[in-house]
Amino acid sequence: MEFWENSTVIHSLQRSLREWYQAQGRDLPWRSTTNPYHIWVSEVMLQQTQVSTVIPYYYRWLNQFPDIPTLAESSLDLILKLWEGLGYYARARNLHRAAQQVASEYQGIFPQELEKVLTLPGIGRTTAGGILSAAFNQPVSILDGNVKRVLARLVSLEQPPQKAIKQLWVISDTLLDKKHPREYNQGLMDLGATICTPSQPACLLCPWSEFCQALQYNLQTKIPMREPSSPLPHKEIGVAVIWNDQGEILIDRRPEEGLLGGLWEFPGGKIEANETIAACIQREIEEELGIKIEVGEHLITINHAYTHFRVTLNVYHCQYLQGEPQPLESQELRWVKPEQLSEFPFPKANTKIIEVIVG
Missing domain, CATH: 3.90.79.10 (Nucleoside Triphosphate Pyrophosphohydrolase)
Known part of the structure; x- marks a missing residue:
């Protein structure tokens, strides 16, 4: 049995992360709501984009498209114009298509069932988990870039994360705090964003430092391992x-x-x-x-x-x-x-x- 499968370790990781998040978690606009549409918009905008860039776009978007039916009925030109500068424009097109699907299939009410959420354009397991845990406190795990890095260091992963996705999902599922999934998932994202950063992680401030295998072996700056990159064409x-x-x-x-x-x-x-x-x-x-x-x-x-x-x-x-x-x-x-x-x-x-x- 791996150390992270031990029930005592799991409980300690969950408790320490929750306590840390309650004291140190970020105050973000989408954290003060359980509206699934608002949380969905933030989750999609945060894909590939930093929080500081997203916040003004988030406010402008909700001012222009306050609910799912309004977004569904809006023109793609208006949607793309409001997205201008955020990049990765497929995210905006998928939001539009997904809003149209929610409007037609669910009367404009965001579904609460994971299987239904996963049928919406642009929503994968991590985005679905982020929405369902934050909006409805459902025990659904996540695995975004920050979480991959945190978990890779925790278990001292001996290969690049992209080659160990199945293993990382198993770890994410196993460690999920099913009693407090909203706080756990948000705490895990904050841990990766503010403490377990790509370079120079603040290990002394980390609530998981006692269990982190990368820190134990002094490999925190070498993990997660990277695949060699080719020069850009x-x-x-x-x-x-x-x-x-x-x-x-x-x-x-x-x-x-x-x-x-x-x-x-x-x-x-x-x-x-x-x-x-x-x-x-x-x-x-x-x-x-x-x-x-x-x-x-x-x-x-x-x-x-x-x-x-x-x-x-x-x-x-x-x-x-x-x-x-x-x-x-x-x-x-x-x-x-x-x-x-x-x-x-x-x-x-x-x-x-x-x-x-x-x-």
């Missing part, structure tokens, strides 16, 4: 700011599925080997929009990093010449005045282009 992109004779700019909306789905952008594409930027832009615009343009002055060059790759956007003013614009590789097209650009949800890198255009 880099793409050179030609981007067109296309003007017509009425002083309008042509923008297109990306397909809903995939990277930056549903957002608007300035059209363009990847520069091929031995291709000039101007030739790339002309080719891409003909392929994507079916029109002829003249490439003019350089506007701005932007370097931007996504999770799995980096891009350099080479942005040029272009003049529309002929042809009827068609959304051959996008959802729709619009001619808009420069001052209207701020009304549309754009990827973060594109907002820098808008700033230069508008001045």
Whole structure:
């Protein structure tokens, strides 16, 4: 039997974490409510995003979409515009789709059954556990990035967490305080966020230090183990700011599925080997929009990093010449005045282009 399967150890871990959380837990806006919709929004926003960034978005979101039916009936453009800057836009699209599902299947009332919650777009085991434990005090375990790190150190995991997900879920399930799941899960997340941090963990302040195997073997800075990472691929992109004779700019909306789905952008594409930027832009615009343009002055060059790759956007003013614009590789097209650009949800890198255009 592993040490963490001992009932005395389990009880000690649960009690010490609860006492620590009651004294040291973070005061966060979604902690003062049991409204499952509010908690759901916070859980989704906190995926891949820091608390300090999330808080103002959380308040703006609930002000605009105070309940599930309102969110379900709202336009995707409005939703993405409010999400602008948070990144990982699939989260916003999934919130919208899930709200529509809750509205149609559950009369707008968030379900309390784990099986039903797991059918909602964008909700996996950890998000479901976070919502159900916080909103309804249900004994459902979690395993987000912070929790993986805490548990990996606790048991001195001898491989990267991603290769031991099943084992970590077993540990998470075993240690869950079924009498106080709300406090336990929130305490566990806070422990990872404030004490058991990725680098320089504050082990002397940790309520679990007595049992932590990584600390016992002085491995707390080496665990969790990491898999070797490859350098990020880099793409050179030609981007067109296309003007017509009425002083309008042509923008297109990306397909809903995939990277930056549903957002608007300035059209363009990847520069091929031995291709000039101007030739790339002309080719891409003909392929994507079916029109002829003249490439003019350089506007701005932007370097931007996504999770799995980096891009350099080479942005040029272009003049529309002929042809009827068609959304051959996008959802729709619009001619808009420069001052209207701020009304549309754009990827973060594109907002820098808008700033230069508008001045």
